[in-house]
Amino acid sequence: MTPDFSELKSLYPDFEHLPSGQQRILASALDLFASKGFASTSTGSIAKCAGVAEGLIFKHFRSKKELLLRLARPLVLEIFFPMAIQSLQKLLERQYTHLPDLLETLIKERLAFARSHHRLLRLLTQEACLHPELTEAVQERFDQLMRPMLEKQFAYFCRTGAIRPMRFETFLRLVITSTMGLVISRELLFPDANWNDESEIRETVKFLAQGLAPETVPDATA
Amino acid sequence: MTPDFSELKSLYPDFEHLPSGQQRILASALDLFASKGFASTSTGSIAKCAGVAEGLIFKHFRSKKELLLRLARPLVLEIFFPMAIQSLQKLLERQYTHLPDLLETLIKERLAFARSHHRLLRLLTQEACLHPELTEAVQERFDQLMRPMLEKQFAYFCRTGAIRPMRFETFLRLVITSTMGLVISRELLFPDANWNDESEIRETVKFLAQGLAPETVPDATA
Amino acid sequence: MTPDFSELKSLYPDFEHLPSGQQRILASALDLFASKGFASTSTGSIAKCAGVAEGLIFKHFRSKKELLLRLARPLVLEIFFPMAIQSLQKLLERQYTHLPDLLETLIKERLAFARSHHRLLRLLTQEACLHPELTEAVQERFDQLMRPMLEKQFAYFCRTGAIRPMRFETFLRLVITSTMGLVISRELLFPDANWNDESEIRETVKFLAQGLAPETVPDATA
Amino acid sequence: MTPDFSELKSLYPDFEHLPSGQQRILASALDLFASKGFASTSTGSIAKCAGVAEGLIFKHFRSKKELLLRLARPLVLEIFFPMAIQSLQKLLERQYTHLPDLLETLIKERLAFARSHHRLLRLLTQEACLHPELTEAVQERFDQLMRPMLEKQFAYFCRTGAIRPMRFETFLRLVITSTMGLVISRELLFPDANWNDESEIRETVKFLAQGLAPETVPDATA
DNA sequence: CATGAATGAGATTTCATTCAT
DNA sequence: AATGAATGAAATCTCATTCAT
Numbered sequence: 001m002t003p004d005f006s007e008l009k010s011l012y013p014d015f016e017h018l019p020s021g022q023q024r025i026l027a028s029a030l031d032l033f034a035s036k037g038f039a040s041t042s043t044g045s046i047a048k049c050a051g052v053a054e055g056l057i058f059k060h061f062r063s064k065k066e067l068l069l070r071l072a073r074p075l076v077l078e079i080f081f082p083m084a085i086q087s088l089q090k091l092l093e094r095q096y097t098h099l100p101d102l103l104e105t106l107i108k109e110r111l112a113f114a115r116s117h118h119r120l121l122r123l124l125t126q127e128a129c130l131h132p133e134l135t136e137a138v139q140e141r142f143d144q145l146m147r148p149m150l151e152k153q154f155a156y157f158c159r160t161g162a163i164r165p166m167r168f169e170t171f172l173r174l175v176i177t178s179t180m181g182l183v184i185s186r187e188l189l190f191p192d193a194n195w196n197d198e199s200e201i202r203e204t205v206k207f208l209a210q211g212l213a214p215e216t217v218p219d220a221t222a
Numbered sequence: 223m224t225p226d227f228s229e230l231k232s233l234y235p236d237f238e239h240l241p242s243g244q245q246r247i248l249a250s251a252l253d254l255f256a257s258k259g260f261a262s263t264s265t266g267s268i269a270k271c272a273g274v275a276e277g278l279i280f281k282h283f284r285s286k287k288e289l290l291l292r293l294a295r296p297l298v299l300e301i302f303f304p305m306a307i308q309s310l311q312k313l314l315e316r317q318y319t320h321l322p323d324l325l326e327t328l329i330k331e332r333l334a335f336a337r338s339h340h341r342l343l344r345l346l347t348q349e350a351c352l353h354p355e356l357t358e359a360v361q362e363r364f365d366q367l368m369r370p371m372l373e374k375q376f377a378y379f380c381r382t383g384a385i386r387p388m389r390f391e392t393f394l395r396l397v398i399t400s401t402m403g404l405v406i407s408r409e410l411l412f413p414d415a416n417w418n419d420e421s422e423i424r425e426t427v428k429f430l431a432q433g434l435a436p437e438t439v440p441d442a443t444a
Numbered sequence: 445m446t447p448d449f450s451e452l453k454s455l456y457p458d459f460e461h462l463p464s465g466q467q468r469i470l471a472s473a474l475d476l477f478a479s480k481g482f483a484s485t486s487t488g489s490i491a492k493c494a495g496v497a498e499g500l501i502f503k504h505f506r507s508k509k510e511l512l513l514r515l516a517r518p519l520v521l522e523i524f525f526p527m528a529i530q531s532l533q534k535l536l537e538r539q540y541t542h543l544p545d546l547l548e549t550l551i552k553e554r555l556a557f558a559r560s561h562h563r564l565l566r567l568l569t570q571e572a573c574l575h576p577e578l579t580e581a582v583q584e585r586f587d588q589l590m591r592p593m594l595e596k597q598f599a600y601f602c603r604t605g606a607i608r609p610m611r612f613e614t615f616l617r618l619v620i621t622s623t624m625g626l627v628i629s630r631e632l633l634f635p636d637a638n639w640n641d642e643s644e645i646r647e648t649v650k651f652l653a654q655g656l657a658p659e660t661v662p663d664a665t666a
Numbered sequence: 667m668t669p670d671f672s673e674l675k676s677l678y679p680d681f682e683h684l685p686s687g688q689q690r691i692l693a694s695a696l697d698l699f700a701s702k703g704f705a706s707t708s709t710g711s712i713a714k715c716a717g718v719a720e721g722l723i724f725k726h727f728r729s730k731k732e733l734l735l736r737l738a739r740p741l742v743l744e745i746f747f748p749m750a751i752q753s754l755q756k757l758l759e760r761q762y763t764h765l766p767d768l769l770e771t772l773i774k775e776r777l778a779f780a781r782s783h784h785r786l787l788r789l790l791t792q793e794a795c796l797h798p799e800l801t802e803a804v805q806e807r808f809d810q811l812m813r814p815m816l817e818k819q820f821a822y823f824c825r826t827g828a829i830r831p832m833r834f835e836t837f838l839r840l841v842i843t844s845t846m847g848l849v850i851s852r853e854l855l856f857p858d859a860n861w862n863d864e865s866e867i868r869e870t871v872k873f874l875a876q877g878l879a880p881e882t883v884p885d886a887t888a
Numbered sequence: 889c890a891t892g893a894a895t896g897a898g899a900t901t902t903c904a905t906t907c908a909t
Numbered sequence: 910a911a912t913g914a915a916t917g918a919a920a921t922c923t924c925a926t927t928c929a930t
Contacts, residue, residue, distance in 0.1 A: 181399025625843025
């Protein structure tokens, strides 16, 4: 019933300067939206969980939907994305010469990010397709900011022969799928299984690197 | 507004013997739950879409939640799963000697299945984590029915050297992740992009086969 | 959930010749009306308890209200009352010379009657004031049939000096009140207390006889 | 349609400090529950009678049933009972030496109380057995608070010879029965008959006093 | 006689939102 | 900034009743 502020403190730069009611409302909403879904969370339950009057929600946010957007969209666009980009940029600025290094850094970073933004991730995976406003700017930004960097890396590794010729979109799909597959299995689906993270990451990196590599293996069955 | 019966007819063995009101309700509910989500679909809209009195819903299903469960759980447990198993069994009965053959059959079958049960798939991906009752028996059945078959194949390909030594769970995760990654991208996320299915399947099979293979490639970066 | 037929068998002369569905409906309705009240008993629950289709109720009874009336009014007017009158008539035909004898017979008869028609009594005490139709003919019949008999007895005992001068209505009220007070305490309010019936009846008779007697007692406090 | 606040104002100590909507809801509910019974009173009709939105009922009371309990239970336990006790205490503190005085005071007090709490009385007699929660604490409180006082008086009058030897429970039953018999006849069953209250009270007191007295009367039939 | 699908009105309850304080 | 009473629309669910079989 008492909300958890940690996630928001780390995401909103000036979260601590917001009036305390608003802080509590945002934190409670994140909690409840993530665990029960947006549509099955009532403003009443948010208020109760936040320990404020229900009316206060509508002083700060014009509607429940706006609360969702003001809660999640900045996180997605301003915070989630930039952070991802920042770290990726560092990652991708130096041209990796060894593909597995790139992959490992990528996976570890995503996994760490997901771990500290558990509820936000859950919220997004659940609500993204029902509320396209949440993510509508993502594609565009992705195309502007990340795609060029990734394309450059992709081109480089194609040239070096680390990646066999394929469409860039296919490459993206395979990398994202495998990365998110690990993240989601680890953090959302089976967080309580006993994972050997080091080993899983190593295997996934190897899997990706080999999977993307040219068919140097004469016959995979042999 | 008029619901689509095709999916249910193919999934429920005796769907056509149900009273017509119940048929219409089930079909409408599948439509609406899949497109707008369970929580944002009102029983009123289901009734209107089905062309029946709202009360009839509660004659046949004690509550909205029970409608969801009676709609989706049998599909998941009795139909979806057995069908998957049937085709997989045929697939896995003959011991494949060539891993890519196995993978290709697997992926094609899953993709075809997803294509013909679009709305059910959507419903499940959206509601599974909010209503654990929907899937709670899946794990158990999977362990009983599919795991042994897959383990046998896994062991075989390990012995032949097509798969490098790894935990069976890791193998499962990588295969499922890549397969479902393709399925979900293709059917749910970007159904309208212009896909070259043949090519994507071929690439994914190659990706998986190589990714799982032993490290015959001395150094993937060269 | 299986209804109890005993009460109705003893009250309806041809109950056993009714179609079995109707029997079961009447018995279930008596059960449920008595235990939960008319308004909070749904026709659905009656049907379930009776093990018949809900529609059958409306084949036999035009409405739920009619079921109540057809169930209870004959019991009140044709059965309850005549039986009461019959036994009272026997009781009152012979002019009692000893007031306590009259009172004792009266009380015992009422108590026995209440005991074998527990649920009917409960039903009537609960629904009488909300459904005046149930009892509207009672007053009239009482005035026609019983009042004269009782008035004769009252007049007699007034003359003999067993009853002090008072209004006949007051006499009635005191007798009925004390009699029903015992019946209701015994059968409805505290049926599970350990009663010594013989002794309670004796005390009540004495109480009534003395209470109605002339003020031969100079001062009750002494 | 406009509810009557008088009864509640006199029963709830801080009734006037409740928000006006709640006041109106309570008063309307008392009115309607008493006249039509709990089950046949809809929350819609309560709201209309109170002149408030139906939803407000559920802001203040979680359910219709809770409205009943919050309306009636405190009245029964905190108000009705204490008031009864207060007046009885005054009544019983001075040890009566003349039994009829005690009885007369008792009856008059009860009758006055019933007269000013007409609707509450009606509500209780109708709903008590369908909602045991309403009265479940009464027995206990009675045993704690009133029984000792009454036992003392009973013992006293047994000693003085005003009451003949009998079980205390029997005494209680006879007194309560006769008192409530008058109250209920007067206020609930035949409020419109033309009563001579003075005379009825006098007769009832005499009836009780004589009825409880020892068998000084050699033979009640003469 | 009996069934059970279907209805439609209405009951209870929820909920986002407004407003006076 | 915050409260809490109040609203009104809509959601879920109940129920007496009808009707075709």
